[in-house]
Amino acid sequence: MTIYCVGCGNVIPWDGKGLFAYTCRCGATLLMDEKGNLIMPASLVLAIAEGRTPAHIDYYVGKSSYTNKVKDKAIEMLKRLGAIWSWECPECRDKVVERTALEVKERLYPFELHPELKKLVMERVK
Ligand SMILES: [Zn+2]
Ligand SMILES: [Zn+2]
Numbered sequence: 001m002t003i004y005c006v007g008c009g010n011v012i013p014w015d016g017k018g019l020f021a022y023t024c025r026c027g028a029t030l031l032m033d034e035k036g037n038l039i040m041p042a043s044l045v046l047a048i049a050e051g052r053t054p055a056h057i058d059y060y061v062g063k064s065s066y067t068n069k070v071k072d073k074a075i076e077m078l079k080r081l082g083a084i085w086s087w088e089c090p091e092c093r094d095k096v097v098e099r100t101a102l103e104v105k106e107r108l109y110p111f112e113l114h115p116e117l118k119k120l121v122m123e124r125v126k
Contacts, residue, residue: 003039006030006071007062008111026111028062036070053082056089063100064111065118087117101125 003012007028023029031039047054057078061071086092097120103109
């Protein structure tokens with residue numbers, strides 16, 4: 001079985017064993033199999049089961065500009081559950097923009113940024 005990152009579409013190296021917890025370089029923790037079935041981190045499974053608002057959307061799908069059908073659907077589902085992007089959160093916005101600006105400067109983030117986050121980062125670095 002091949003596992004892909006929902007956030008950037010890259011193949012995830014996984015031996016298929018053990019409890020699965022993986023954070024991709026794009027920042028995503030949400031994965032899918034080759035049929036497009038979501039493989040959700042435990043925190044998201046629990047949030048859904050308990051009817052709680054999940055963590056920020058980018059915690060699950062990362063902050064890259066990559067899109068596909070599965071990612072769009074996952075974002076829709078997270079929004080329905082009440083989740084927002086961390087840069088839409090008054091508490092997190094500054095931190096995430098600052099950290100991302102640093103990552104961009106140091107070339108530590110190897111993906112094109114989500115357009116909304118990119119705009120905020122560009123305003124920060126100029
Ligand atoms: Zn990824
Ligand atoms: Zn927040």
